[in-house]
Amino acid sequence: MWSWWYVCSWCTCGLGGTCGLGGACGLGGTCGLGGTCGLGGTCGLGDTCVLGGTCGLGGGTVVIIKNYTGDRINFGLAVERAKHEGYKCDMVVVGEDCALKSSDKTAGRRGLCGTILIEKICGALAEEGRTLEDIARIAKDAVTKMGTxxxxxxxxxxxxxxxxxxxxxxxxxxxxxxxxxxxxxxxxxxxxxxxxxxxxxxxxxxxxxxxxxxxxxxxxxxxxxxxxxxxxxxxxxxxxxxxxxxxxxxxxxxxxxxxxxxxxxxxxxxxxxxxxxxxxxxxxxxxxxxxxxxxxxxxxxxxxxxxxxxxxxxxxxxxxxxxxxxxxxxxxxxxxxxxxAETNAPGWVRPYLPSGQRTRTTPQKMVTEDSHNIAKQQTVTDTVSADMKQQLYNMVKTAAEQLIASEEQLNGLDKESGDGDCGSTMARGAQDILSELKSKDNPLPVGNPAELAKRLGNIAEVSMGGSSGGLYSLFFTTVAGELQKEISPSAWSSALAAGVTTIRKYGGADPGDRTMLDALYPASEELSSCLKAKKSPIESFKSAVQKCEEGAKSTATMKARAGRSSYVSQDRLKNPDPGAMAVTIWLSAVLDILSK
CATH class of the missing domain: 3.30.1180.20 (Dihydroxyacetone kinase; domain 2)
Incomplete structure (x- = not known):
């Protein structure tokens, strides 16, 4: 007697678009779960993926995603969380785009409509009772035999x-x-x-x-x-x-x-x-x-x-x-x-098949368990003085307000490389930050920098989505870990450096690739250098912000080697990278408060 294998195919879609899963769910079909959707093509949330993927299924879960940075980051996070909780799962990344000729594209081949075929294949294999390893292996091999x-x-x-x-x-x-x-x-x-x-x-x-x-x-x-x-x-x-x-x-x-x-x-x-x-x-x-x-x-x-x-x-x-x-x-x-293979998924279009097509029966439906519970919130104790607490409040508030005010500017810059939604993405996160900052029930813990950074990371993941949300979530989560050790100018500098390292590790980009790193990295390096030279914290941070602005502006002449911008011809990229400019906006806002 073989175990049921539940194939979970997650896919993202834009508002008004077809994610490829809405009508593709059914016995014998492409997946067991619907996809997560974001505005304008942004990736779904890693936390949402875990809710859907950790259903307690005996056979395991296969997560099928398109090859986009945000998808890899967020769904990769979901897979790792699920594995950590003891669930069997694997991820199949579909990147079958045949458009790009250059091999100098670190983001890789884009995932397109071929994802639908991979989902159908995985669904059929799962119904046959194939092992998780077999399903993932066959699907990954099929990706190499496909082009769009x-x-x-x-x-x-x-x-x-x-x-x-x-x-x-x-x-x-x-x-x-x-x-x-x-x-x-x-x-x-x-x-x-x-x-x-x-x-x-x-x-x-x-x-x-x-x-x-x-x-x-x-x-x-x-x-x-x-x-x-x-x-x-x-x-x-x-x-x-x-x-x-x-x-x-x-x-x-x-x-x-x-x-x-x-x-x-x-x-x-x-x-x-x-x-x-x-x-x-x-x-x-x-x-x-x-x-x-x-x-x-x-x-x-x-x-x-x-x-x-x-x-x-x-x-x-x-x-x-x-x-x-x-x-x-x-x-x-x-x-x-x-x-x-037969399926009752309404979105699957029957092909023109040769004569002799066989029908097949579907095993009985497997009963799944409820998704896991979310951890309850804990009381947070202040770790800084009342003055610093107020200063942190003002920093967060001003940074969020400046990002909201810059929405159209950032969207305009982002249109060069595709979605044109960088400003909207940052503004969504900023709006939620302001809402939680002013919340009476559970306000942002501005009196505890480590917990504040952790909450900002959660907001970035949930509100922003996509690669930006995932990277900012990773950044603030790393910063939170560093700030648990101590609160001092050198600790803030170390936290910034650690956050930059995490972005490089999971985002796959380096300074010079025309990304947010071209603003963050020089700022981090300058802050560390100035503090080591015994300059005052304010003077050091001013110098860091200046390097941040210079780095962001320099992206206008850089060749994109990571993210969606790497898919765009160099002659189309004439303005600074929107992600780098967003960094200068919130860092400058922090400096404004520090300088008062």
Missing amino acids: IGLSLSPCTIPGAGASFTLGADEIELGLGIHGEAGVKRTKLVTANEAVRMMIDHMTDPNNNSRLQVKTGDKVACMINNLGGTSVLELNIIAREAILLLGRYHYVNLSGTSVLELNIIVREAILLLGRYHYVNLGGTSVLELNIIAREAILLLESRGVAVERVYCGSFTTSLEMAGVSITLLHLDDTLRNCLD
Whole structure:
């Protein structure tokens, strides 16, 4: 008798977008839990992941995430917490983007619509009773056999932040990210046939470091995805061209594509590729989606590729963005059987299957336990004088107010690299800080610096989310640990240095990579140097803030090597990094209070 394995697939989505999980939950389906959603594509919370993942399941939990810094940090934190509590779990990171040619991208390949296929595979394996180790191993191997490329005709508009970028009415952009990150090339409008050929040629280009190798005789599943604003007709046209080029097709309509349009695309794509799986990004009609599918199939089949499965629909959308993505997955018997496995998940689109498809029964449902309880709050004792307590109160209040006032400025800077929501993210955290600072029931413990830092870390994780929230949470948590030892100028300096080290460890960036570190690191180094030179604490901190400002401004000419900015062409980055500028804002606010 085998144990039930509960596959938990966590995925993030933006407000108005499709996270890929809402309709993908069900017996035989892609996951056991829904995804966590953030505003404008931000990552869900590590604490939320633990609540969902530590269900007391005997078999274990597989966490499937897209390869974005915030996802890796927050869900990695959830996995580590779960392991610490004695639960069996593993994490599969999906990064199948074939757009980026350069190998000098420390953030790695982006996770796109191929995540849906990995979720379906894991769900089927879990129902078969496969071990946690087997499921994770097969899923990780499947990620290496998969590639996705996107094409956009319009930007997405994040609520409160405006359009993420501008694109001419007669232009299209190849390789755009689902959060609005810049692609690799812009060109004038072309026919569906030419568009699909451009996408697949780039995906399989031998000179592309992130390419997917596809050769004569290969068997693949093809997914055509609607990014949000593509009609079904357009999506199916893309599928047709891809299939004609490769062999067979599998397509998916994400949102705005009609069934008629989608089926037209599928038919044409099958003629070219064999069978296909395609995804509509959101604003593409079904007819358009099916046209894309047809072209994809024709193109793939013309190259001797057998497209054995094609899925077409809206699987991973980016708000109202008009565009499509094409995903190809190399098939073997195991992966094919997983995709064909029966499921009652409403979001899973049935492909055009060959005759002889087998049905399968579903084992009885497993009863899960309630999520773990949250630790109760403890009474906090003041560790500083009344004067310093008031000073800390003013510092926190002023820093939060300045971040809120700078929301639009930071959003404007962030639009260069994608989401355009850095200011909104910082403002959300600042608003909650002000609320808790003034709370009568459980105000921020400004009389205890260590506990204050710990609470600020919790607020950053819960209110901000994404990579920024995760990194600030790690930063303040580390600072809290250092401040438990003593409270002195040298202790504050050591705490700042330790926080910077933690950000470098988990964020994967270094000074010079065009991140918040380019402001924090020089400030930390200068503060330590000045204190060692016996300068006064105020003088030392003034010098540190000056170095912080200089470092932030210098990011305007730096090449981005980490985070989402690393996906953007260098000539598009002409202003300082918003994360670095945010650091100067709150550090300057602290200095204002210290100087009074």
